[in-house]
Amino acid sequence: xxxxxxxxxxxxxxxxxxxxxxxxxxxxxxxxxxxxxxxxxxxxxxxxxxxxxxxxxxxxxxxxxxxxxxxxxxxxxxxxxxxxxxxxxxxxxxxxxxxxxxxxxxxxxxxxxxxxxxxxxxxxxxxxxxxxxxxxxxxxxxxxxxxxxxxxxxxxxxxxxxxxxxxxxxxxxxxxxxxxxxxxxxxxxxxxxxxxxxxxxxxxxxxxxxxxxxxxxxxxxxxxxxxxxxxxxxxxxxxxxxxxxxxxxxxxxxxxxxxxxxxxxxxxxxxxxxxxxxxxxxxxxxxxxxxxxxxxxxxxxxxxxxxxxxxxxxxxxx
Ligand code: CP
Numbered sequence: 358x359x360x361x362x363x364x365x366x367x368x369x370x371x372x373x374x375x376x377x378x379x380x381x382x383x384x385x386x387x388x389x390x391x392x393x394x395x396x397x398x399x400x401x402x403x404x405x406x407x408x409x410x411x412x413x414x415x416x417x418x419x420x421x422x423x424x425x426x427x428x429x430x431x432x433x434x435x436x437x438x439x440x441x442x443x444x445x446x447x448x449x450x451x452x453x454x455x456x457x458x459x460x461x462x463x464x465x466x467x468x469x470x471x472x473x474x475x476x477x478x479x480x481x482x483x484x485x486x487x488x489x490x491x492x493x494x495x496x497x498x499x500x501x502x503x504x505x506x507x508x509x510x511x512x513x514x515x516x517x518x519x520x521x522x523x524x525x526x527x528x529x530x531x532x533x534x535x536x537x538x539x540x541x542x543x544x545x546x547x548x549x550x551x552x553x554x555x556x557x558x559x560x561x562x563x564x565x566x567x568x569x570x571x572x573x574x575x576x577x578x579x580x581x582x583x584x585x586x587x588x589x590x591x592x593x594x595x596x597x598x599x600x601x602x603x604x605x606x607x608x609x610x611x612x613x614x615x616x617x618x619x620x621x622x623x624x625x626x627x628x629x630x631x632x633x634x635x636x637x638x639x640x641x642x643x644x645x646x647x648x649x650x651x652x653x654x655x656x657x658x659x660x661x662x663x664x665x666x667x668x669x670x671x672x673x674x675x
Contacts, residue, residue: 363671369478369491371500371536377544380507380517386667387508387660394429394662401431402674409465410436411455412492413446413472418636418658419492419501423469426665432673435463452477453484460486466673470494488672496530496599501668502635503536505660507544509653510589512660513631518545523583525553525616526593526641528560530600533635534593535564542571549573551583555615557608558595580616585625592618592634592641592654613640620645633657 362379374380393400408427412420416438424436440446446455452472459468467488470481475495482489493499511517522541524534534552538560541548550572552560559565559576568574577583584590600609623632623646634642634654646652 361671361675363668364675365488366672367478367482367485367489368500368668368672369482369489369494370498371503371539373500374504374540374543377517380504380540380544383504383664383667383671384508384511386671387663390666390670391663394666400429402670403427404431406432406466406673407463408432408434408467408469408669409459409463410434410469410492411440411459411471412438413440413470413477414493416471416493418661419471422658422661422665423490423492423669426662426669429662430666430670432466432669435459435465452480456481456485456489467669490668490672493532496532496596497535499532499536499635501661501665502533503540504668505664506533506537506591506633506635506657507540508664509633509657509660510631513653514588517541519547520545520588521549521551521586522589522591523551523553523580523587524591524593525580525618527558527595527612528552528554528593529558530596531593534591535560537591538564538568542568546572549575549586551575551577551587553577553580553583553616555612557612580618580622581625584622585627587626588630590618590626590630590632592616592632592638594634594637594639594641597639616641618642618646620649623649623651626651 410423420438424434427434468485469490469492471492472494475497477494478489478491491498491500528534538550595613597609600606630651631653632651
């Protein structure tokens, strides 16, 4: 297998994935993790290592899968949910001092961080003597989610070329689609990406310009007309917390149900297509879709365990 480009490096931005070799390396490792977990095989290459997991924002999936990933690999974890409320951050401690402190108090070998600021992982990495992994920062980056999303797509289609991916919903505040779109653009120039959103929630122009140079990129305000052609329909929620911060809750109420995936809409998709969502969903996919064979948003979460195991192992073991 190729060199491990992840070893002892921070993983804070999807822009660090610069070649398909890096993706293949990680997916090969994820396949191995998947096989071990499915067979119940104990595999603990991180025995003796410590992973600190610091979450400043709510999370169900990313938090639990990082904890499970580290522990399944034999690492000791110091996992803190509610950093903003229950650590000395509530007394005014800076992010830099928190990172220095966690390193000293835990003897950790890596730090996983989720934080509301866009540059939080960079700030953490700038003072951290150990690798920092971005578990979601601000509105721009969720680089481990992108890897698990791509792994889910790869598992489904057995390829990463000639895909037609439709991304729907809050493309302005949602960070998952930005990281995934960049990753898709790296894998194949024949990829088609269609952004479906209300005008108010269009993806940032810089991202659109960057992607348009690399793949076939379309933007529309209509889901019908796009989903019929899709291999992947990737739904996202309209992110209330950012509207709240901007004092625009009335706009949230107006936009939150602009795109709702129903069984009827899914019936128009190709038989082999899939529906994904990073979750949580808050109304944009009706429960009636859950039983459709194209539903992949539940198994998609399990990809997170395998990919995060692969990433932790790649970062901590040569
Ligand atoms: N997909 C995702 O980031 O979910 P959580 O916010 O629950 O971690």
